[in-house]
Amino acid sequence: GQQLNQSPQSMFIQEGEDVSMNCTSSSIFNTWLWYKQDPGEGPVLLIALYKAGELTSNGRLTAQFGITRKDSFLNISASIPSDVGIYFCARREGTSYGKLTFGQGTILTVHP
Amino acid sequence: GAGVSQSPSNKVTEKGKDVELRCDPISGHTALYWYRQSLGQGLEFLIYFQGNSAPDKSGLPSDRFSAERTGGSVSTLTIQRTQQEDSAVYLCASSSRLAGGEQFFGPGTRLTVL
Numbered sequence: 001g002q003q004l005n006q007s008p009q010s011m012f013i014q015e016g017e018d019v020s021m022n023c024t025s026s027s028i029f030n031t032w033l034w035y036k037q038d039p040g041e042g043p044v045l046l047i048a049l050y051k052a053g054e055l056t057s058n059g060r061l062t063a064q065f066g067i068t069r070k071d072s073f074l075n076i077s078a079s080i081p082s083d084v085g086i087y088f089c090a091r092r093e094g095t096s097y098g099k100l101t102f103g104q105g106t107i108l109t110v111h112p
Numbered sequence: 113g114a115g116v117s118q119s120p121s122n123k124v125t126e127k128g129k130d131v132e133l134r135c136d137p138i139s140g141h142t143a144l145y146w147y148r149q150s151l152g153q154g155l156e157f158l159i160y161f162q163g164n165s166a167p168d169k170s171g172l173p174s175d176r177f178s179a180e181r182t183g184g185s186v187s188t189l190t191i192q193r194t195q196q197e198d199s200a201v202y203l204c205a206s207s208s209r210l211a212g213g214e215q216f217f218g219p220g221t222r223l224t225v226l
Contacts, residue, residue, distance in 0.1 A: 033214065042116070042203050042217030043155070088154065097143045097207065099157040099168065100215060 006089050006103030013079055014111050021106045022073040023089035031092040032065050032072040033100070038085045046087075047074070079110050114138065116218035118204050124224045125194055133189045133221045137206030144187050145207075145215060146179055150200040158202075161187065194225045 006023045013019055023032070031050055035043035047058050049065035049072060056063055062075045076083055089103040117136045125131050137144045145160040157171040161181040172178070176194075181187040191198055201222050205215040 035217075040219065042205070042219050045214050045216070048212075048214055097160070097162045097209075097213070099145065099160055099171070100147075100155070101157070102155040104154045 004089055004091060004101060004103040006106060008106060009104065010107040010109070012109045012111065015079060015081060017079055019076040019079055019083075019108060020073060021087060021089075022071060023103045024071040025091060026070070028069040029091045029093070030069070032063070033090040033092065034061075034063050034072070034074045035088045035090060035102075036085050037088065037105075043088060076108075079108075081110050081112055084108055084110050116204055116206055116216055118202075118218040118221050120221060121219065122222045122224075124226065126226050127196060128193055130190065130192045131194055131223065133191075133202050133223070135187045135189070135204030135206075135218060137185065137187070137204070138208070138211075138216060141206035141208040141211070141216075142184070143207045143215075144181055145205040146187070146189050147203045147205065148200045149203060149220070153200075155203065158189070191223075194223075196225050199223055199225045 004023050004025050033048050034046045036046050037043045047056050047063040052069045053067050054065040060077045065072055086105045086107050088105045090100045092098045092100055119134045143162045146158040147155045149155045159169050159179045161167045176192045179189045201220040203217050203220045205217045207215045
């Protein structure tokens with residue numbers, strides 16, 4: 001099946017630092033999604049991107065849909081301890097009700 | 113609550129037994145999805161239901177896995193003759209076009225097969 005390559009696999013940073021993670025795909029698609037998962041919980045949607053080149057912010061989070069429609073990045077500015085968790089990129093197949101394919105996840109650790 | 117709920121939160125079973133996992137989607141959401149998250153793995157799609165359409169079962173790993181959605185609401189994922197490799201967190205999600213179409217996840221059921 002079509003794969004999403006997410007990097008880095010893990011990050012250890014100091015509180016206050018900025019973070020960047022990205023995803024690439026071997027194929028073009030129409031929707032990029034970024035989710036965060038806390039321990040023992042299901043993923044929570046952070047940002048959804050629908051158009052090539054789109055840049056969207058949600059508080060300290062910023063994500064962009066690459067021009068080639070094959071990649072996306074997520075930036076977190078001024079990290080805080082509650083940013084700890086696993087971040088997943090995902091793509092949705094086709095229609096509004098399409099299934100999601102997820103990247104491998106980026107484990108973020110923030111040291112106070 | 114207004115979110116997706118799943119039960120049980122944890123399930124421990126013996127190899128060879130059947131298990132049923134339940135999902136209550138957000139009220140009014142017409143689409144319901146099941147995913148599996150194994151240790152060290154990402155989330156993988158299992159099956160989804162949309163309205164009265166035939167479910168997309170393309171992600172089910174074997175014929176031991178099946179799912180039903182009754183009355184367009186609650187769904188049950190059944191795993192027959194469980195194997196140790198079935199141990200994972202099973203996540204349910206629901207979505208609605210009227211709510212933007214994106215999927216909202218429940219907390220998951222952690223299944224351990226001994």
